[in-house]
Amino acid sequence: AQKITQTQPGMFVQEKEAVTLDCTYDTSDPSYGLFWYKQPSSGEMIFLIYQGSYDQQNATEGRYSLNFQKARKSANLVISASQLGDSAMYFCAMREDTGFQKLVFGTGTRLLVSP
Amino acid sequence: EAGVTQSPTHLIKTRGQQATLRCSPISGHTSVYWYQQALGLGLQFLLWYDEGEERNRGNFPPRFSGRQFPNYSSELNVNALELEDSALYLCASSLELREIQETQYFGPGTRLLVL
16 A cells, blocks of 8 residues: 655754755656645645656656655655755555555645744 | 636535525536545545536545536535535646646635535
8 A cells, every 4th residue: 555654743944045945755656646735824725846656757846856765665855955845744645556546645744934 | 818717615514505606617618526635635536527417526425516507607515514525625627638638627625614
């Protein structure tokens, strides 16, 4: 069964610094996708970045990059040049090729960016 | 382009009542997903609708049901409400390409409180 683990309940970072949010996963399916979402206090889940299991390069989207280490089954999110508006919950999620479209989420990491 | 919309934003019910939550997907999206985010339980997959049919459901009792209309909007019904049904209910939509990288885009959610 697919499983996502986020071991950092909370992280603190100063404005303009980089921060890494950890995510490890477990699956027996060779084909899968990994997603990161941001959830501000308003509740809406905002899609940030995607990494496919067969992608050769790490995904990047603006200030977001994904450090994908397939052998270690990790997909850490790196946020560069943190901004106050980055303060939110961050969720790592996975979908297996045979997973009937459902996303399985980790427990999330709360990021607080200080001035 | 409008994102996923959900109504109502907040809903207060008493135990034993029925709740109806509504979701309109992004224009052009035909798949709709429902997730429950309860305190302490994280995000759990509830239901997936595609082309008007239920394609997959999570580990929830039958009193959680729904439907998808010809315009691809969806309704989630929760019968015989219990206190533990109090949660944020998130709706997501995607294209129906059924590919690993197909992103699910979320709405702002409906906060259901059962008293």
